[in-house]
Amino acid sequence: MKPSTVIQRGPNDPGLTNPGRRQILMGSASAMAAVSLLGFAPLAKAEEPKTLPDYAAWKERNALIVHSTNTMETQRGAIGQGVITASDRLFVRNNLPAPPESIVADRDAWQLRVEGVKNPKAMTLGELKQIGVATVASVLQCSGNGRAFFPHGAGGTQWSVGAAGCVMWTGVPLKDVVAALGGLADGVEYITSTGGEELPAGLEPTQVTVERSVPTRALEHALLAWEMNDEPLPLTHGGPLRMVVPGFYGVNNIKYVKQVAFTENQTGVKIQASSYRIRDVGEKGAPNQPSMWEMNVKSWVTSPLESAREGRTMIYGVALGGTVALDKVEVSVNGGRTWKPARFLGPDLGPFSWRPFVLAADLTPGEYRIVSKATDMNGNSQPEGRMDNERGYGHNGWSDHGVTVEVG
Amino acid sequence: MKPSTVIQRGPNDPGLTNPGRRQILMGSASAMAAVSLLGFAPLAKAEEPKTLPDYAAWKERNALIVHSTNTMETQRGAIGQGVITASDRLFVRNNLPAPPESIVADRDAWQLRVEGVKNPKAMTLGELKQIGVATVASVLQCSGNGRAFFPHGAGGTQWSVGAAGCVMWTGVPLKDVVAALGGLADGVEYITSTGGEELPAGLEPTQVTVERSVPTRALEHALLAWEMNDEPLPLTHGGPLRMVVPGFYGVNNIKYVKQVAFTENQTGVKIQASSYRIRDVGEKGAPNQPSMWEMNVKSWVTSPLESAREGRTMIYGVALGGTVALDKVEVSVNGGRTWKPARFLGPDLGPFSWRPFVLAADLTPGEYRIVSKATDMNGNSQPEGRMDNERGYGHNGWSDHGVTVEVG
Numbered sequence: 001m002k003p004s005t006v007i008q009r010g011p012n013d014p015g016l017t018n019p020g021r022r023q024i025l026m027g028s029a030s031a032m033a034a035v036s037l038l039g040f041a042p043l044a045k046a047e048e049p050k051t052l053p054d055y056a057a058w059k060e061r062n063a064l065i066v067h068s069t070n071t072m073e074t075q076r077g078a079i080g081q082g083v084i085t086a087s088d089r090l091f092v093r094n095n096l097p098a099p100p101e102s103i104v105a106d107r108d109a110w111q112l113r114v115e116g117v118k119n120p121k122a123m124t125l126g127e128l129k130q131i132g133v134a135t136v137a138s139v140l141q142c143s144g145n146g147r148a149f150f151p152h153g154a155g156g157t158q159w160s161v162g163a164a165g166c167v168m169w170t171g172v173p174l175k176d177v178v179a180a181l182g183g184l185a186d187g188v189e190y191i192t193s194t195g196g197e198e199l200p201a202g203l204e205p206t207q208v209t210v211e212r213s214v215p216t217r218a219l220e221h222a223l224l225a226w227e228m229n230d231e232p233l234p235l236t237h238g239g240p241l242r243m244v245v246p247g248f249y250g251v252n253n254i255k256y257v258k259q260v261a262f263t264e265n266q267t268g269v270k271i272q273a274s275s276y277r278i279r280d281v282g283e284k285g286a287p288n289q290p291s292m293w294e295m296n297v298k299s300w301v302t303s304p305l306e307s308a309r310e311g312r313t314m315i316y317g318v319a320l321g322g323t324v325a326l327d328k329v330e331v332s333v334n335g336g337r338t339w340k341p342a343r344f345l346g347p348d349l350g351p352f353s354w355r356p357f358v359l360a361a362d363l364t365p366g367e368y369r370i371v372s373k374a375t376d377m378n379g380n381s382q383p384e385g386r387m388d389n390e391r392g393y394g395h396n397g398w399s400d401h402g403v404t405v406e407v408g
Numbered sequence: 409m410k411p412s413t414v415i416q417r418g419p420n421d422p423g424l425t426n427p428g429r430r431q432i433l434m435g436s437a438s439a440m441a442a443v444s445l446l447g448f449a450p451l452a453k454a455e456e457p458k459t460l461p462d463y464a465a466w467k468e469r470n471a472l473i474v475h476s477t478n479t480m481e482t483q484r485g486a487i488g489q490g491v492i493t494a495s496d497r498l499f500v501r502n503n504l505p506a507p508p509e510s511i512v513a514d515r516d517a518w519q520l521r522v523e524g525v526k527n528p529k530a531m532t533l534g535e536l537k538q539i540g541v542a543t544v545a546s547v548l549q550c551s552g553n554g555r556a557f558f559p560h561g562a563g564g565t566q567w568s569v570g571a572a573g574c575v576m577w578t579g580v581p582l583k584d585v586v587a588a589l590g591g592l593a594d595g596v597e598y599i600t601s602t603g604g605e606e607l608p609a610g611l612e613p614t615q616v617t618v619e620r621s622v623p624t625r626a627l628e629h630a631l632l633a634w635e636m637n638d639e640p641l642p643l644t645h646g647g648p649l650r651m652v653v654p655g656f657y658g659v660n661n662i663k664y665v666k667q668v669a670f671t672e673n674q675t676g677v678k679i680q681a682s683s684y685r686i687r688d689v690g691e692k693g694a695p696n697q698p699s700m701w702e703m704n705v706k707s708w709v710t711s712p713l714e715s716a717r718e719g720r721t722m723i724y725g726v727a728l729g730g731t732v733a734l735d736k737v738e739v740s741v742n743g744g745r746t747w748k749p750a751r752f753l754g755p756d757l758g759p760f761s762w763r764p765f766v767l768a769a770d771l772t773p774g775e776y777r778i779v780s781k782a783t784d785m786n787g788n789s790q791p792e793g794r795m796d797n798e799r800g801y802g803h804n805g806w807s808d809h810g811v812t813v814e815v816g
Contacts (some may be wrong), residue, residue, distance in 0.1 A: 043797045060639075080575040081543055082638030084492055089639065130720045133766055135489050135754030168490040168754065230490030231468075231497065346543030346576065349755045358541055 007402030026141065029399045037065045055098045056236045062088040070094040073162035076403075079318060081356045083346045084137065087229045090237065093131065093142050093163060095210045095271065096197040098235055103196070107232060107238055107240040107315040112224070116192075116262025125241055128224060132176035136223060137168050138246035138335070138352035139320045140253060143276055143292040146386075146395030152281050154392025161401060163299045166318075166354040169244045171225030174260070175361055178219070188262040191218060191245040196256035206269045212246055212276075213266035214293055221246045221323075221352070224257065246352035247323030247351065249292040249394075251276055266291075278389050286391075295322035297382055299374035307406045308363060315359045317342070318370025319374035325351035327375045331359040335369035342372070363407040371402035423528065446464050461668065463506045464644045471497040471746030475565050478502040482570035484811075487710045487726060489764045491754045492545065493573030495637045500551050502619045503679065504605040509663055512524040515640060515648040524600075524670025533649055536632060538736070540584035544631060546654035546760035547574050547728045550662060551684055551700040553804030554794075561654035561798025564639055567707045569809060574726075574762040578653045579633030582668070586611070586627070590689070590812060596670040597624060601651040604664035614677045615778075620660045620684075621674035622653055624699055629654045629731075631761070632665065654760035655731030657802075659684055674699075686797045703730035705790055706804040707765070707782035709735055715814045716771060723767045725750070733759035735783045739767040743777035744792065771815040779810035 051235040052059050053069045063078035074094040079085070103110065110127030142163035146155050157163075164303065174191070178184055195210035210315035214222075223244040226233055233239030238255025245252045251271070266272050272287030276292040285287075319329045330339035344355040357372070375381040395401075413432040460467050461477045471486035480500040485494070498796050511518065550571035555562050582599070586592055603618035622630075631652040634641055634788030641647035646663025653660045661680070673697065682693030684700040690759075691697075707727035727737045738747035751767040765780070794805040803809075 067556060080540065080635050080640075081578040082635060083543065084576065084638055086495065087637045088496075129722060130768075132768075133489065133722060133753065135491065137755060156662035168492060170489040170753070227488050228488060230488035230492055230494045231490075309719075314541060345541065345578070347545060347755070347757045347761075353755075355544065360538075360540075383490065 002059075009019040012053050017147065024073065024304055037240060046186070053169070055101070055138055058234070059087060059132075060086075064091075065160075067157050067159075071096065071157040072196040074165060074227050075142065075162050076300070076302055077305050079162070079165075081316060081345050081358070083166060083349055083353065083356060084168050084204060084229060087231065087234065087237070090140070090165040090167065091142065091163045092099055093157070093249070093250060094255070096208065097196070099197055101235055103256065104232070104235050104239050113131055113257065114181055114257040114261075116185045116188055117178055118185060123177075126224060128172050128241075129179065129226070131180050132172050133170065133223060134173050134223060134245055135168060135170045136221065136244075137166060137349035138244065139164060139166050139295065139322075141165075141295055141320070141395045142248050143249040143251055145222050146401065147392035149395055149397075149400035150386060150388065150392040152388060154390065156391060158365075163250075164320075164354075166320075166349070168229050169223055169225040169269045170227035171223040171241075171244065174222040174224060174243075175219050175383050177224065177260075178262075184216070186264050189216060190214065190263045190266055191216060191222065192261045192263045192267050192312070193247075193252075193254035194259040194261070195254045195258050196258035208270060209269045210254060211267045211269045212254055213263065213272055214248060214252050216262070218245045218248060218252075218293075219404045224260070226302050245295055249276075249295055252294060273314060276391075277395070278387075278393055281388055281390050283390055291393040291395055295320065295325070296394060296396045297326070297374050297380050298401075300401040301331070301370050301372050301403050304370075307408070310365055310407055311362065313361050313363050313407070315361055315370060316343070316356065317372045318356050319355045319372070320354040321351060321374065321376035323351065324376040324378050324380070326355055327377050327379075329355075329357045329372055331357075331361075331370065331372050332357070333361055333363065333368045335402065336371050336373075339373065359364045365408040367406045368407060369402050370405055371398050373398045428744050428762070433699050448499060457582065463509070464500055466496060466642070467500070467644070468494075468496040473497075473568075473570065473746055478505065481566040481567055482567075484506050484569050484708070485713050487570070487573075489753050489766070490760065490765060491574060491757055492576050492637060495639065495642065495645070496529050497551065498548070498573040498575065499571045499646055501565070501658060503659070503665070504603070504608070504616065504655050505607055509643055510641050511612075511664065512640070515634065517564075520649060520665060521667040522585060522589055522669075522716055523667065524593045524596050525586055526593060529589055532587075532602040533634060536580050536585065538633070538651075539588050540580050540718050541578065542581050542618065542631060543576060543578045544629065544652075544654055544760060545574060545757035546652065547572060547702055547703065547730075547762045548658050548728050549573075549728070551657040551659055551801045552799065555800035556804075557797065557803055558794060560796060562798065564799060571658075572728075572762075574757070576637050576757075577631055577633040578635035579631040579652065582630040582632060583627050585668075586670075588781035589717075592624075592670050598622065598671045599624060599626060599630065600669045600671045600675050601660075602663035602667040602669070604666035608666060608724075617677045618662060618679060619673065619675045619677045620662055621680055622660050623654060624670070626653045626660075626701075632668070652807065654694055655702055657684075657703055659700060668712060675713040684799075684801070686795075686801055689796055689798050691798055700706045700801055703728065704748075704802060704804045705729050705732070705734070705782050705784045705788050706811040707780040707790065707791045707806070709739070709778050709780050709811050712778075713811050718773055718815055719746055719770065721769050721771050721815070723750070723769055723778060725780045726764050727780070728762040729759060729782070729784040731759065732784040732788070735785050735787075736764055737763075737765045737782045739769075739778065739779055739780050741771065741776045743810065744781075745777050747781065774813060775815040777810055777811045780805050781806045
């Protein structure tokens, strides 16, 4: 951990100012027990754990909000201007406890089974590395990033803005693996990836297996990644091998991936069939509801968060377009009444990366509501409001993501 | 430190295979004492220190060769494919012991004096941050990177290839600071930056002050940087504020910068006047010799280093053009008899960044001499040989930088 990297925390982070707001979410003691079994701290424990869990002990503690053993978010003020999120500040969200460290002892020995191709095969990571390689920058973002802004009390980790980061991934293009195995089998519609986590004893496997299907349109850019930000992929983030689906929500980027199957249908496990589905508040999840696949256009301010001195203030933030490159970001210091174009900072790392932005504003003393609004190359802009949905997914409304700043 | 990131060490690293080769360099006991005073381990202590020094304790030990308290190089096998070098793997080279950690306790309070402008002024980092901002990726490389390959026994740290990395810097463009202070004074030819290190007692300040002059042509791209790789600039790498001169050798990127003076002449301190000068073997340094300013075109292989399996082998490396964008990299597996074009990996971060490259080669059993040769957009290619010079600076010959690999 680097010393002297104290992060400014702002009152605009709902996860910090209303720590008790979402405490009463679990309906029964058995549900609580199941949650504990999965490694989540019960939500009723509102206090942040003091230390990082062992498998993430190398992270920069001061840059993170530790929600639970398996959920850590980057502080809003800890997001920098360097395009690529430093690995030690990147958020963590595991659906199951991480496998033991031993799985990264001999990385090249890790086995991946590939099904749904003309010549199905089990291959080691060492063999995969001989097939091809690409490096792509893409945003990793939890489907529930922004959940804390929903007023109806959406269940799950109360992420503010920090369940997102921009990562440089290196691995073999999935389409190269498919080509090496004779091409896709007939009738294939989905890429179904399975995580290598050990399943908790006593639970029905279909209820807990981390397995996700994405449409085969994702094949063009998907990677089986073994490196993150110029280093071997840490266990914390899915090493030795992770499915990376650029532009898709984090849950589709399966960690410790042990199988990739090209399938006619989506997997029937819970995390696909009923979880990560957009539905009205109060409704149960079902396969006919939209799944959390491509990310939408989004941005948020990262500085200032609380206060600024009178005069010239640099307003910083980050913006992403999901699978579509960004066109522009506008910033308002009066809650959206008037807007000014922000400037993108640093090199453009491609359509799946995020872009830091900056606007220099001259501010006289007073209170300001600073908001940002991104527009992608297809003309999609962030909406003002949120789209209420049961689990608080996919929030990209600009109003909630703003910050209130006192200038004086 | 991330666990399970063991790095392959190859016998091609001269700093490792010939640890005693350069032991007898210091001419007298008093010279040895002076070196110790400056924080270097005496060269006669050929064994690597077991631990990282306190100010660099957050670094990834397994990725580094620790030459001394103030010199740590990235292992050849620890350079990844992610374009930006992870901060915890970046080499360290301090000319004086690092200042105390207290100087990054209140970063925005750090003072910089600007001289040689129409309105000279002392400014805090907080004030500098209001002037402007830019993010640029650039290679940081020690002038002596590759020194270990010189046969004449060039004095100084025996860097192999690892005194280099590609970093994303964020800071205020120096030209914006100049504009804010009324423009350059008349007759200015150099940008002279001074480091904020405490000078060792008992030594003549002009002999030890870290102060470097670069020509004003560097003004176009120079930055006063406060962030590195999306994080506040660590003390280890010059935080809270560092002069960054993209495309220029590391020594010109003054750490803990406390003064920037635009001057008619180069500074007269030793590190400028006689050190970091290209001269014939046996000659003394003098101001009329070429100074280590712009870097030359260069590349080296990072994998494989020692052995590879029969069949398809992915040959990786990195290439840089200094201040000129790269045109191409060619790779030879037979010591330069025949060449094949390599492919650049990942996004292009601009002319000052390096570019990872890869070539897939089909290799039958045997011994291979793998070399790489980069060419910049002006048509400059790496030479085959080295340009012998007293201090072993600026080595970009492709032959010495190759690796011998056993395939079987």
